[in-house]
Amino acid sequence: MQKTQVNSVLPHLAKNQSKNIVFVVNNPLGYDEWLKCIGQKRLMIGFPSAGGELKNGVVNYFIGRGIARAFQTTTFGELDGKTTRRLTAVVKAFNRSHIPTVTNSNMDAWQKTHVALVTSIANALYIHKSNNYALSKSTKDIRLMIQGVKEGFQVIEALGYKVTPHKLQYFKMPVGLLSFIFKIIMSTKIAEITMSRHTVVAHNEMKLLQKEFDELIKKSNRTTPYIDKLRKYI
Template sequence: MKFLIYGAGVIGSIFAGKLASGGYNITVLARNQRYKDMTANGIILQNAYSDRKEVSKVKVIDHLEPSDVYDYILVIMQKTQVNSVLPYLAKNQSHNIVFVVNNPLGYEEWSKCIGQNRLIIGFPAAGGELKDGVVNYFIGRGIARVFQTTTFGELDGKATPRLTELVKAFNKSHIPSVTNSNMEAWQKTHVALVTSIANALYIHKSNNYALSKSTEDIKLMIQGIKEGFQVIEGLGYKVTPYKLQYFKLPVWFLAFIFKVIMSTKIAEVTMSKHTIVAHNEMSVLQEEFDELIKKSNRTTPCIDKLRNIFNSL
């Protein structure tokens, strides 16, 4: 099975390295210094806990030709970068294009550009930091999956053979993955969650350990998440996946749990470091979620407070 990983950042590198180690034919589209590093040294992954290094040699390209056909193209980049690559994807003849990208506003533009029948939506439960050509990484396994699992789905929610094969490949490559029948609800829920978390982290200069010591800001973050979920429900969507229903628990109890979570290496690798490199993306996602808030006609005083602090920084 042939994969093109379109984007050689942290998540793209993790997926490429793990899929290559799973025995799949992997090509990575990279540019500039990342292209040079990967061409010379391959993909170097270092486990954030064990420090164990894995090196995978893969084919590296710097542009996509219309005739370059893959079984799956995984588009893995920030939301702000997608528009620049859509014309190249539209011309390419590959049948399955998987957007592993934050998107709370829906998929009409992507569908119109590349064709609805080619589009699959996904999102990772992984994170890390790229430094000096090495990706220090974490993949959501075990108890971490209570928070998030790598997830894929069709636009129409159907369980198709191509979706089954994609998830099978990821699980074989030790990236625990599942399917979901409503990825639009899933991604709207995700943005409601991560915008409040990111804004709370920005209050503490993206230092999760500092945030963990502030009960007041942890509670504000949780109340913001609860308001965000009410916005989602007000628009007629269910909070997705269902396991996130635990956010209905009392704020004081969730605050205790999140003070522990924010004091961990997992939070540093998957949350704090991401907010540092994705500042512009988080700003765009907040603006897009604000559109959903307006449509819902809900009041969101805690989200407003978090946003105002973020904007004042």
């Protein structure tokens, strides 16, 4: 589900008797409200490496495999970072279904990092009306996107979190090199399915995520001129 739908679901989950409830949804601000409703013993956090759309009754989807995992892998974790039996069981189930899946011991940092990443990418796409191919042809806007992501990661680190997962440290490469790489990425069908089309159907969610990430920016006391530019386009 989208972050905009969480509040409407929580009261129903509070009454649900399931022993395990896995939230697979963007969330940069922590889990206090979720814990109040369902408790830590039942709560698990995850996020998919996948994308898709429902068109004419048919689901067209993409699952992150191979080189796509350099960007994101389906991930699950416990709030306390422990490797539990249920966590192992969930990961095994996904891997048996040919959906590459890993665990992470700090899902809060993972999700904060993810929102720092996707908000700048989404806002850059909105400059071009969610057309990833048009974005791929604009060196200026690709560079703005990369600089926004870098600023977002600096916000995360200023708040005492590590950029998570560690593989995203490649964003420390020079802007010019990253821009070259992302011009290629944004020109692909994968970018269309997993990024571009998603920004169309999740516009309200992206607005909310930007608003929530702005709260983290404020707490960090950092200036974010590139994010400020990108924010105008949402």
